[in-house]
Amino acid sequence: MTSYVVYSTGLGGKKSKSPLPAFGAPSSSTNQLLTPTELVQLLRGVLDENLVRRVGGTFQFNISGDNGGTWFLDLKTGCGRITGAEGPITNPDVTLKMSSRDMQKIFYGQLSAFDAYMQGSLKVDGDLKMAMNLESLVSKLKEKPVPSPAGDSSGVYVV
Numbered sequence: 001m002t003s004y005v006v007y008s009t010g011l012g013g014k015k016s017k018s019p020l021p022a023f024g025a026p027s028s029s030t031n032q033l034l035t036p037t038e039l040v041q042l043l044r045g046v047l048d049e050n051l052v053r054r055v056g057g058t059f060q061f062n063i064s065g066d067n068g069g070t071w072f073l074d075l076k077t078g079c080g081r082i083t084g085a086e087g088p089i090t091n092p093d094v095t096l097k098m099s100s101r102d103m104q105k106i107f108y109g110q111l112s113a114f115d116a117y118m119q120g121s122l123k124v125d126g127d128l129k130m131a132m133n134l135e136s137l138v139s140k141l142k143e144k145p146v147p148s149p150a151g152d153s154s155g156v157y158v159v
Contacts, residue, residue: 033104035067040082043073046140047080057093057130065100075133094126096134107138 034042040061052075059073072089073082081087098106102121105111113134116122124131
């Protein structure tokens with residue numbers, strides 16, 4: 001069973017001053033990072049109309065290595081959507097290619113998308129400016145409450 005690292009709210013809905021280990025650090029009991037598939041599942045929880053208005057583009061993620069795959073993110077229509085191979089986007093604005101480990105580093109805040117690009121571990125085909133919106137996705141993921149894996153959404157934040 002995969003362990004998710006969560007940050008819970010205290011009384012009155014305020015974030016606790018002594019959180020559980022941060023999203024950027026794997027749980028010491030399991031020492032596991034979320035897989036790319038699990039990270040994509042978390043992204044689904046932060047898609048909304050505001051993000052679509054702000055970004056206004058489409059992405060293809062080609063993730064290599066353990067638990068890799070291809071995902072498509074549509075931030076042009078509605079509240080946004082993310083799909084796997086069953087719902088490809090023709091002619092995405094940008095295609096991002098990286099290893100599953102680099103995806104984890106970016107989403108855990110251990111490596112910025114810009115630094116990954118400059119180091120050559122993030123390959124970008126298409127609109128480079130659109131690719132830099134990956135940072136806003138990561139930030140939004142850290143800000144918004146997302147239901148825990150058990151489905152209990154009362155005061156649980158993934159950070």
